[in-house]
Amino acid sequence: xxxxxxxxxxxxxxxxxxxxxxxxxxxxxxxxxxxxxxxxxxxxxxxxxxxxxxxxxxxxxxxxxxxxxxxxxxxxxxxxxxxxxxxxxxxxxx
Numbered sequence: 001x002x003x004x005x006x007x008x009x010x011x012x013x014x015x016x017x018x019x020x021x022x023x024x025x026x027x028x029x030x031x032x033x034x035x036x037x038x039x040x041x042x043x044x045x046x047x048x049x050x051x052x053x054x055x056x057x058x059x060x061x062x063x064x065x066x067x068x069x070x071x072x073x074x075x076x077x078x079x080x081x082x083x084x085x086x087x088x089x090x091x092x093x094x
Contacts, residue, residue, distance in 0.1 A: 001030045002057065005037035015060045017043070020050040027052065041076035050086035056081060 003023045005016040017038035027033055036055035040061030048056065062077050064070040 001026065001032065002034040002036055003053075004057075006020045014038075016025065019045060019048070023051045023053070039077075041080045042075060045084040045087075048081065048088060052088065 003018055003026060004036055005014060005018040007014045007016060015038050017054035018035075020035075023033070023035055032055075033051070033053045034055045035047055035051050037058055038061065039047055039058045044056060044058070044061075047053075058077055060066075062069055062073040064073070069076075
Protein backbone atom coordinates (compact mmCIF):
# COMPACT_ATOMS: atom_id res chain seq x y z
CA UNK A 1 0.00 0.00 0.00
CA UNK A 2 1.23 3.49 -0.82
CA UNK A 3 0.31 6.21 1.66
CA UNK A 4 0.47 9.81 0.49
CA UNK A 5 -0.90 13.13 1.66
CA UNK A 6 -4.25 14.18 0.24
CA UNK A 7 -5.31 17.66 -0.76
CA UNK A 8 -8.98 17.93 -1.76
CA UNK A 9 -8.31 20.51 -4.48
CA UNK A 10 -5.08 19.20 -6.00
CA UNK A 11 -4.42 15.96 -7.94
CA UNK A 12 -1.08 15.12 -6.30
CA UNK A 13 2.51 16.20 -6.05
CA UNK A 14 1.66 18.82 -3.44
CA UNK A 15 4.78 18.32 -1.35
CA UNK A 16 2.64 17.96 1.78
CA UNK A 17 3.47 15.26 4.30
CA UNK A 18 0.87 12.79 5.49
CA UNK A 19 0.07 11.99 9.11
CA UNK A 20 3.02 9.77 10.02
CA UNK A 21 1.36 8.32 13.13
CA UNK A 22 -1.67 7.26 11.08
CA UNK A 23 0.66 5.79 8.45
CA UNK A 24 2.46 3.80 11.15
CA UNK A 25 -0.87 2.47 12.46
CA UNK A 26 -1.62 1.16 8.96
CA UNK A 27 1.21 -1.37 9.35
CA UNK A 28 -1.11 -3.49 11.48
CA UNK A 29 -3.29 -4.08 8.41
CA UNK A 30 -0.92 -4.29 5.44
CA UNK A 31 2.12 -6.40 4.55
CA UNK A 32 4.00 -3.76 2.59
CA UNK A 33 3.90 0.01 3.09
CA UNK A 34 5.38 2.68 0.85
CA UNK A 35 5.48 6.15 2.41
CA UNK A 36 5.13 9.12 0.09
CA UNK A 37 4.22 12.77 0.29
CA UNK A 38 6.44 15.71 1.09
CA UNK A 39 9.57 13.66 1.68
CA UNK A 40 13.02 15.17 1.18
CA UNK A 41 16.55 14.65 2.48
CA UNK A 42 15.82 16.79 5.55
CA UNK A 43 12.77 14.85 6.80
CA UNK A 44 13.00 11.32 5.38
CA UNK A 45 15.04 10.05 8.34
CA UNK A 46 12.39 11.22 10.80
CA UNK A 47 9.68 9.77 8.56
CA UNK A 48 11.36 6.36 8.45
CA UNK A 49 11.86 6.35 12.23
CA UNK A 50 8.23 7.33 12.84
CA UNK A 51 6.50 5.11 10.29
CA UNK A 52 8.90 2.18 9.69
CA UNK A 53 7.80 1.81 6.05
CA UNK A 54 9.11 -0.87 3.72
CA UNK A 55 9.96 1.77 1.12
CA UNK A 56 9.77 5.50 0.54
CA UNK A 57 8.77 7.46 -2.56
CA UNK A 58 9.99 10.90 -3.52
CA UNK A 59 9.23 13.26 -6.38
CA UNK A 60 9.05 17.00 -5.75
CA UNK A 61 11.36 16.63 -2.75
CA UNK A 62 14.29 16.16 -5.13
CA UNK A 63 13.30 18.63 -7.85
CA UNK A 64 14.92 21.98 -8.54
CA UNK A 65 11.92 22.93 -10.70
CA UNK A 66 8.67 21.09 -11.50
CA UNK A 67 9.62 17.93 -13.37
CA UNK A 68 13.37 18.63 -13.21
CA UNK A 69 15.30 16.41 -10.81
CA UNK A 70 18.30 17.81 -8.96
CA UNK A 71 21.02 15.14 -8.95
CA UNK A 72 22.56 16.42 -5.72
CA UNK A 73 19.15 16.37 -4.02
CA UNK A 74 18.60 12.78 -5.19
CA UNK A 75 22.04 11.78 -3.87
CA UNK A 76 21.35 13.50 -0.52
CA UNK A 77 17.92 11.83 -0.29
CA UNK A 78 19.36 8.36 -0.91
CA UNK A 79 22.12 9.01 1.66
CA UNK A 80 19.53 10.09 4.24
CA UNK A 81 17.44 6.96 3.56
CA UNK A 82 20.49 4.70 3.94
CA UNK A 83 21.48 6.43 7.18
CA UNK A 84 17.95 6.05 8.55
CA UNK A 85 17.83 2.39 7.53
CA UNK A 86 21.14 1.77 9.27
CA UNK A 87 19.95 3.47 12.46
CA UNK A 88 16.62 1.64 12.31
CA UNK A 89 18.33 -1.72 11.78
CA UNK A 90 20.70 -1.05 14.69
CA UNK A 91 17.92 -0.07 17.08
CA UNK A 92 15.68 -3.01 16.13
CA UNK A 93 18.58 -5.44 16.63
CA UNK A 94 18.84 -4.51 20.31
